[in-house]
Amino acid sequence: MKKVKIAGREVLPIGLGTLNMGDKSDTFDQEVQAIRTGLDNGVQLIDTAEMYGSGNAEKLIASAIKPYSREELFLISKVLPSNASKKDLPISLDNSLRRLETDYLDLYLLHWKEDVPLEETVEALENARNQGKIKA
Template sequence: MKTVTISGHALPAIGIGTWHMGDDPAKEEQEINAIRAGLDAGAKVVDTAEMYGSGNSETLVGKALQPYDRERVFLISKVLPSNASKAKMEEHLDASLQRLQTDYLDLYLYHWRGGTPLSETISELDRLKETGKIRAWGVSNFDVADLEELWQLPAGPNAAANEDLYNIETRGIEYDLTDWQAQHDLPLIAYSPVGGLHNELGTTMLDNAVVKQIAATHNVSAHAVLLAWTIRNGNTIAIPQSSQVSHVEANVKATELELSSDELNKLDQEYPSPTHKVPLAIN
């Protein structure tokens, strides 16, 4: 099983994303069962945010985690840019903790850059770490220039991870960001690793003939192949979202799938790596 170390924790490289979950009361039991199935299959990372359903996702996750030893789960949430100031952040963190029914987060991410000076946001994140309400902090939707600016701040190199959109069809960050993060020992958390919900990214990768052929060779799903590709470098945790128990279980098993160099080359031919800088993909 592939693992990635974040803030001293060796974590399975496939976690559980919860974007778009928690909004429909009729689906609550199914979604709770899916999160629990992922944990039971060996996942540890559960990723949510105050933005997701205006807190509904955090509430759902809080319910799902109740039967589990809190120390067994690596829980991530995120603060909105509008709340990432010294005046507001702790209040919003406390609200997230209440919805999640816990007294700490393993990782608290600055969801994306907003109007608050970066120095103020990072100073407050670092202060909240000292309170024990968060055990580590990081950033999300940051590109190389953002990270270089972050690293110039006194507490900047304390960042534990950066979460960006990344999948085989959206490889722009490979031009410079993935190398930068590897050189600075900053793990990547990949969201939308198999595209967005309801194909909102217009993806073709699940239907690609080469992806399907490789999946058939290994007797796994196309999702599993795409996830194994996303985590192939050993510095990336992927957080696919699914409300289906069987899908979540299959996703977690993708940590054990090794793609051969020949298979990786075939996938590169289908979805080439970038040859120039492109704007950071955000969804």
């Protein structure tokens, strides 16, 4: 399968989304296995967000990716618009990194635009990139 370039990195064009994952303890093991099945079959990209399960999807991903090389994965998470300020974005990012049990994200996105000026969000994202917490 031909790879595509995302944020300067070549990855396979199929990824896993995690909306509604990690919400129920009785399906946790099945969801971990579903992610691992994808990874075992060539998936590299996993998309999540701080709002998915109020962070539980990120915790689920951390469990699922433990046996895999972090460098082979492409992790995307998203910040809520209410947390997109220069003050709050670093806190949200650190919380996501803690839940994902990683020290960086390959791509960190603004989930959607609301009241925080976009320039302020971009400045916060650039600061996070300069700190090495996000690649793009």
